[in-house]
Amino acid sequence: xxxxxxxxxxxxxxxxxxxxxxxxxxxxxxxxxxxxxxxxxxxxxxxxxxxxxxxxxxxxxxxxxxxxxxxxxxxxxxxxxxxxxxxxxxxxxxxxxxxxxxxxxxxxxxxxxxxxxxxxxxxxxxxxxxxxxxxxxxxxxxxxxxxxxxxxxxxxxxxxxxxxxx
Numbered sequence: 041x042x043x044x045x046x047x048x049x050x051x052x053x054x055x056x057x058x059x060x061x062x063x064x065x066x067x068x069x070x071x072x073x074x075x076x077x078x079x080x081x082x083x084x085x086x087x088x089x090x091x092x093x094x095x096x097x098x099x100x101x102x103x104x105x106x107x108x109x110x111x112x113x114x115x116x117x118x119x120x121x122x123x124x125x126x127x128x129x130x131x132x133x134x135x136x137x138x139x140x141x142x143x144x145x146x147x148x149x150x151x152x153x154x155x156x157x158x159x160x161x162x163x164x165x166x167x168x169x170x171x172x173x174x175x176x177x178x179x180x181x182x183x184x185x186x187x188x189x190x191x192x193x194x195x196x197x198x199x200x201x202x203x204x205x206x
Contacts, residue, residue: 042177042185043193044134044160045081045088045145046153047106049099050074050170062096062123070098071105073170073198078106080201086174087112090138093147094122102170103147114145122148127155137182144182145172160190170198 050070058064066074081087091114093103100118107116121133130152137144150167157165157173165173175190 041142042179042182043088043143043174044177044190045086045143045172045174046156046167047077047102047145047147047172048150048153048167048169049094049096049102049147052098058097065097066101070102070169074102074105075109076198076201077170077172077196078108078110078112080196081106081172082110082112088114088141088143088145090115090117090141091145091147092117092119092122094118094149095120096123096149099123099147099149122146124149125152127152127159130156131185131187134185135183139181157192157195159187161192162188163192165192165195168197168199172196
């Protein structure tokens with residue numbers, strides 16, 4: 041059994057001073073949502089053992105804020121391949137994930153994340169900023185994960201939890 045959590049980066053700051061899309065930072069709302077989602081995931085006990093983030097500033101910051109706020113003990117990595125990836129390239133990426141991790145989070149971008157949820161589960165899911173989707177695969181190895189082979193366990197959107205103090 042394998043669990044994959046897709047975490048879309050928080051809301052970014054289009055008014056900030058950045059030279060490229062890759063360097064665009066989070067805004068205040070994105071920062072708050074990243075922390076909220078980190079705490080929420082910690083409360084569920086569903087923290088992954090490995091977090092791999094896109095190298096884009098907004099994605100890496102989202103991952104780091106969530107991990108710190110939720111006090112996760114997961115291993116953390118960044119990989120540029122998650123920035124600008126397609127669903128097909130992400131499937132190949134996922135098939136090469138380390139087998140010693142049964143629960144992995146990937147932190148990245150739209151429209152790829154919504155497309156992956158749909159391709160893996162058939163659900164017509166939309167991933168707003170800072171949303172998390174968890175999918176389960178009956179595959180014994182990441183190498184065996186395939187499109188249409190997953191089950192959507194949950195999709196959490198930060199706006200649903202903003203009023204709660206976690």
